[in-house]
Amino acid sequence: MALQTASMAASTQSRLYRHIGLGAGAIALGGGIWTMHFIGMLAFELPAPVRYDTTITLLSVVPALLASWWALHLLSQSYVSRSRLIAGGVLVGAGIGAMHYTGMAAMQTPLQMRYDPAMFGLSIVVAVGMAMLALWVRYGLRRTSLGRTPRLIISGLVMGLAIAAMHFTGMVAVRFIGDPMPTQGGILLNTTYASLALSSFTITVTVMVVAVNGLIRAYDLNRRIQEGSSRLQATLDTAVDGIITIDSKGIIHDFNHSAERLFGWRADEVIGSNIKMLMPEPYQSAHDGYLHNYQSTGQAKVIGVGREVVGLRRDGSHVPLRLAVGRVDLPGQLLFVGFVTDISDRHTLESSLREAAQRAEQAAAAKSTFLATMSHEIRTPMNAIIGFTDLLLQTRLDAIQRSHLNTVRDSSRSLLRLLNDILDTTKMEKGRLELEHTDFSLRALAMQIESSLRLSATAKKLALHTQIQDDMPEYYRGDPLRVLQILTNLVGNAIKFTETGRVDIAFSSAAGQIHITVSDTGIGMTPEQVGRLFQPFTQADASISRRFGGTGLGTAISRQLVELMNGTISVESELGKGSTFHVTLPLPVGQAPHLADEPRPAPTLPKLHILIADDVPQNLQLLGLVLENAGHSTRRAVDGNDAVEQYRSNSFDIVLMDVHMPGADGLQATRLIRQHERETGQTRTPIIALTASVMADDREAAAKAGMDGFALKPLDPPRLFTEIARVLGTKPAHDVASATLQKPTTKAVIDTQAGIKLWGTPADYELALHNFVRNLTQTEPLPQEIPENADWDALRFHLHRLRGVAANLALPALSTLYGQLEDLIVQQQHAVVRQRFSEVHSALEQLRSQLPKAPEQADNHTNLAASSKDMQQALMRLHGVAMRCEFDDALLGLVCSHLEQRGARDDAGALRDAMNAFEFTQATEIIQRHLGASSLDDKNIAET
Known part of the structure; x- marks a missing residue:
């Protein structure tokens, strides 16, 4: 004790x-x-x-x-x-x-x-x-x-x-x-x-x-009770949340400081009153019923469950609250403790977030609408620009006119590519871009990239080299066009941003993935610039856009395409030393695709009576000319209502219907035509939608309206004719005479008719042929025999490039021979290639023997002198334009045409690229070089 x-x-x-x-x-x-x-x-x-x-x-x-x-x-x-x-x-x-x-x-x-x-x-x-x-x-x-x-x-x-x-x-x-x-x-x-x-x-x-x-x-128990009570009261008084205690009848027993601040009542004013005084209607009238229902049935709607409620302040205003209620069982007494939190700020924040989300959704919808409208509004005039330019290029033109038209066509197609990039970005953001899954040759694709971009690299005196891992499979399964698009963007940027040095492309495979690296010795980037590189419409900084041009979409589209293929893309870069892009794609190994022996020409359809509906007069005129030149008869409607009226009063084989037109648009007009067919029992006439839109939703809308086909603007006649043949349900009947004429030309040495059509004039075509032969015999000659330690990849690339050049020059025999040898190298049949390699030189000799002779210089002194004088003046004018950092498209086209006529096609291309890229210093160097050459030519001509 x-x-x-x-x-x-x-x-x-x-x-x-x-x-x-x-x-x-x-x-x-x-x-x-x-x-x-x-x-x-x-x-x-x-x-x-x-x-x-x-x-x-x-x-x-x-x-x-x-x-x-x-x-x-x-x-x-x-x-x-x-x-x-x-x-x-x-x-x-x-x-x-x-x-x-x-x-x-x-x-x-x-x-x-x-x-x-x-x-x-x-x-x-x-x-x-x-x-x-x-x-x-x-x-x-x-x-x-x-x-x-x-x-x-x-x-x-x-x-x-x-x-x-x-x-x-x-x-x-x-x-x-x-x-x-x-x-x-x-x-x-x-x-x-x-x-x-x-x-x-x-x-x-x-x-x-x-x-x-x-x-x-x-004494000790009393002290502890007092301390506990003091601590509890201090906690209640300092709590951020309002704390209210009521009994089983709803009478308030405790009311802390936060509750006073929240509701505007003092504790002594509410203690002893019913809690419903703090509730707005209809909760105020129903509160006592809630308590009675809980005590009699035990069903809790608030007790033990947090929920949002509305409180009533002393001034009559409402306040949103978060309420949690707990039950306290005391001997002979039942109490409820409520915790209330003011969530006005949270509601304000949530409201602002909802408004921001709505604004973002509205902005996205507005952007999509704008892009769709822009697509239609730009593609519609481009349809006329590109179509009529192609028609004019098929007529007899002088060199200056042809140069101007080529500039118009190239510029419009560049604008079309930009528009396609923007639409690709939009489709990928919405997840509407679908990938194809076909077998393709990665080596052929690599050679295609190098061949298509080598001219740009050569113009800047850059080395472009492709390396493929020796044991890498030939074929993969994926979307070759999108892989090509990725590589074109990356390699094109590497060439654009590299002044001197080289650009390397390397392909390798490991662990079921292909690894592609694109390296350059260009301007490089800082870590900050790398961080924003893959954002749309973004380049390293503003000076890059001014210096090199471009929209900044290429890398963004490449990243989106790579991610769509479940791959990865990254970049390593050092300012002033260059950049290296790494692309990893999980593409499965594929099989050799079955290729047709010869490409099929555009189908020759039977004579048709066609209704054309378009609200743009130029589009109507272009479509009419293209179809009528192909032998078809046409009727033209300027809007949907006009198309319906003409359809009801005439009989047509097919209808070409523009989707977007004032008044009744193409979709509504199609519905009316289908309704008329049902009411009259008339046979269903195929209808093809003409639109500049590439969105899947527009295709679905056209199909639901009753259209049978879909043709994109700008107009591409072969594709249009192919689509017409498809919806008519008949195989396109190729002209027998045409086929008979075309078959032997595939083995002919020179297809003069096709070459003049490609190059515009016989003089331009003959000059191109002579330049080709000179390059093969002097600049880039093929070996007489294949050495034992041959670089087969380099030889295949050389043959691939010559195959494309021969096809562009309408040299079917050479093009076919080059293609066959290239395929044999791919199949690693090197012995066969060695046996047949002599055929290349035989075909070249045959070509040389069939070449038309170059016009004698003595017979053309007067024309050359006049041409040289014009070129001197044009070069001087263009030199002044470049020195002022300005741009004159017509003058540039004239100078480039003169250079091509004189055999300086590479310099003409380099000059055009420099001016288009705003590289005025490089352009003036090329001009000054030819100014001296032109003066020397004048002197030589004068002496003779």
């Missing part, structure tokens, strides 16, 4: 109650020691009467109280050092011994008391040792897993043993000598009364200690 009291005293925060607890414990322990001593003396019997001196008996309790207080003081400490533990044990043991021997001194008996010194000393040692053990046990047991109560019991038992052991050791040390005689004075102990007195004392001490113990516990 004393130890329990000391433990409680140690835990209390009040200094007064701590001392009261220690004092009560000391009285309990000291009284216990004193009572134990005299109870032990009652058990001690002497053959003589015994009395006790009253004063000494009362004083004997003092050492016990002092020793007990010190012992409990030590036990109330959280930590006791070893020295204090020893000192405490000595003092407590000495106190117990002092109490015992003082009590023994109070004995009055006729016998004389003497003490055995050894046993006397032993009793003191036992008292000190046992006291130290009791104190050590009290602290040592804290390191065990024993609970607080078992530790108190063990410690109390050891302390009791210390007291008893000292008492009985001391009694063994006492010696009584003499004859029993009655004593005078003192207290004569009666065993019965002494036992009752000691019991009463013990009970009194026990009651006192229990009372003190209860007082300390009550």
